[in-house]
Amino acid sequence: MQSSQTHRLGYPVRRQFVPVSFAAFTFTLATDMAFWQTANLMWQNFSSWLLFTGLLFGALAIIAAIIDLIRPSTRLLRPSLPEILGFLVILILAFVNSFVHAGDGWTAVVPTGLALSAATFLVILLTLVFAARSERTMNWNTP
Template identity: 60%
Template sequence: MDTTYSVPATVPIPSRPLYGMLAQFPAVCFTLTLLTDIAFWRSANILWQNFSAWLLFAGLVFGGLAIVVGVVEMLARRKTRLFRPSWAAIIAYVVVLLLAVANSFVHAGDGWTAVVPYGLALSAVTFVVMLLAAWLNRSVVSRRSVGVNHYA
């Protein structure tokens, strides 16, 4: 006798928004930009400056794409509204992208001064603001008790 049991999900979570997957790319690119700036500062090898410039470019492209997809998803899909960040997190994400644009202009220069000291400082500030934005976004998700079963 073959018996199958169906166990209902305890918390109905909608499919993961595409924005959440795209938003990881700028975070990785901007973090690696900080690391490559530190490597350039310590070694003065021009290769690290080139890596930083390309990482900034990739982070800005994916960041812009994530913003467009996030706005479209927020308007088109009602289920993702539960997961949208607070206004403080949205402002922090925009500040991250603006800092990255400024950092990209600084990195467009040639030689040592393209990274040290202003490019390195902007990379560090971008990283810190990115952490703040992630923390603000995470606090919204935990405050709304996403994924918590109150009836267990």
């Protein structure tokens, strides 16, 4: 549900890209676990493509966030510092994970890639908690 402040000020463009990154990185964990259980290289390829997609949309989210900071209509709806730091940590973990997944076979995923995917997922959950708290605070402070 959008607050009345969102309707008055404009919708932040970054909110179009961030969920795609979060979904791609979450599915990366799922495909890494599938690879761990089956050793089928198809799952490693899926993970690599999901990491690429998440990083691409993450870069678009950063560009959109910069545009949102410039736009006067969305300046008040910017994310909190913990959200920003969480998103940057997510992208850094996924970037390192992408290099790990570039390897061949089992060692490209197990154990390092799987651990990085799990860590990325945990930081996503933590970042979503920060986002929910700041959204709740913003809705309480609206006139």
